[in-house]
Amino acid sequence: MPPKKKQIPIQKLRNKKKGKKKAKAGKKSACPPVKKREFTQEELDDPLFSDEEDVECEPSRDKDTYMIKHGRSVILAKMPDDVKRRLKNKLSTAITVKCAEENLGLTWTRLKHVLHTEPVDDNLCLSDSAGYLHMYWQTPQLPESFLSDEETGDLMTKVAGFIRDQGQHEMCCFYALSDLISSSAVLHGQLEQYEPLSQMYICQNSDPQEYARLKGDHNCYECSFYSALKFGKESRGIPLATAKEMSDKFSCKERRKFLHGERTFKIKEVYRYKTLEQALQRLKTHTVSATLLCYKGWTKKKQLYIGPRERSGMVGLHEVIMLDCVKYQDKMAIKCKSSNEEDIGVDGYIYVDPHVMFIEERAY
Ligand SMILES: [Zn+2]
Numbered sequence: 001m002p003p004k005k006k007q008i009p010i011q012k013l014r015n016k017k018k019g020k021k022k023a024k025a026g027k028k029s030a031c032p033p034v035k036k037r038e039f040t041q042e043e044l045d046d047p048l049f050s051d052e053e054d055v056e057c058e059p060s061r062d063k064d065t066y067m068i069k070h071g072r073s074v075i076l077a078k079m080p081d082d083v084k085r086r087l088k089n090k091l092s093t094a095i096t097v098k099c100a101e102e103n104l105g106l107t108w109t110r111l112k113h114v115l116h117t118e119p120v121d122d123n124l125c126l127s128d129s130a131g132y133l134h135m136y137w138q139t140p141q142l143p144e145s146f147l148s149d150e151e152t153g154d155l156m157t158k159v160a161g162f163i164r165d166q167g168q169h170e171m172c173c174f175y176a177l178s179d180l181i182s183s184s185a186v187l188h189g190q191l192e193q194y195e196p197l198s199q200m201y202i203c204q205n206s207d208p209q210e211y212a213r214l215k216g217d218h219n220c221y222e223c224s225f226y227s228a229l230k231f232g233k234e235s236r237g238i239p240l241a242t243a244k245e246m247s248d249k250f251s252c253k254e255r256r257k258f259l260h261g262e263r264t265f266k267i268k269e270v271y272r273y274k275t276l277e278q279a280l281q282r283l284k285t286h287t288v289s290a291t292l293l294c295y296k297g298w299t300k301k302k303q304l305y306i307g308p309r310e311r312s313g314m315v316g317l318h319e320v321i322m323l324d325c326v327k328y329q330d331k332m333a334i335k336c337k338s339s340n341e342e343d344i345g346v347d348g349y350i351y352v353d354p355h356v357m358f359i360e361e362r363a364y
Contacts, residue, residue, distance in 0.1 A: 239262045
């Protein structure tokens with residue numbers, strides 16, 4: 001039997017603008033799976049279609065690592081015709097190092113960083129769809145020492161708890177934060193076993209202005225994980241989820257009231273990892289959050305997810321929790337916990353190939 005098609009709400013952070021009205025919910029699906037821009041899909045897939053040049057690169061924490069550069073259309077305009085043609089036809093194409101250097105606006109320092117990762121066969125690729133232009137490349141196999149031992153892997157899966165279902169709510173960020181803090185609380189002995197935190201409490205408080213602005217069928221919204229982490233660190237803490245929040249009766253229209261004396265959980269410190277290796281090292285003792293770039297087919301069952309391929313366009317971003325570095329289908333994979341029930345990936349977990357690197361065009 002073919003798997004039933006399910007719309008999964010994932011987010012596109014880049015186009016989020018304060019004050020912009022949320023698209024009116026349609027009748028069939030109360031919450032659209034992906035935030036749509038006001039362009040048609042055909043336009044979005046067209047490499048020559050202009051993008052929004054004035055979008056700010058948020059948030060400012062990235063100042064030290066990201067440089068705001070010209071957008072997709074400017075870069076594409078400089079690309080050789082054959083590259084543009086291949087992108088238009090296949091959404092993804094190989095480019096040479098020389099092409100990257102000359103046309104991407106990549107500084108020599110940055111290119112050196114790219115080459116330092118030793119792209120396999122010196123191959124670099126470009127993917128262009130839905131307004132996103134990514135350079136990506138494959139890296140050599142990581143040492144097996146990054147693999148978690150079985151006991152640690154099992155422990156991380158256990159402390160991160162059961163797979164939840166965000167349904168049609170745009171709340172992956174809040175589910176991920178909840179799991180990140182809960183798993184940490186179990187590891188540090190504050191919780192005896194995994195109990196999810198209130199996704200609604202995070203939703204209504206991490207960006208109260210955005211929350212207050214929302215009208216219609218849903219009061220959930222796309223949020224940057226940075227804002228959610230900041231809330232987790234700077235607020236008085238997050239209470240546990242109520243039974244209703246864990247059931248299919250959950251509604252994002254209902255505020256989560258904070259009861260006097262209720263137990264809360266918060267983050268003491270936020271760690272950022274500049275390299276994948278650092279994050280994988282951390283995985284040996286903790287769970288780590290990550291933003292998954294979702295290309296068409298990312299939810300496919302029993303696969304090793306590798307990101308962009310020819311004719312596979314980007315559909316959005318999704319916050320997940322990395323649990324474990326394992327061997328899957330004989331290859332190294334990062335086991336990520338998603339919040340879209342057990343019907344996707346491998347029982348709700350996405351196994352992601354760690355040997356693909358990305359740079360977004362704004363970061364060149
Ligand atoms: Zn909702």
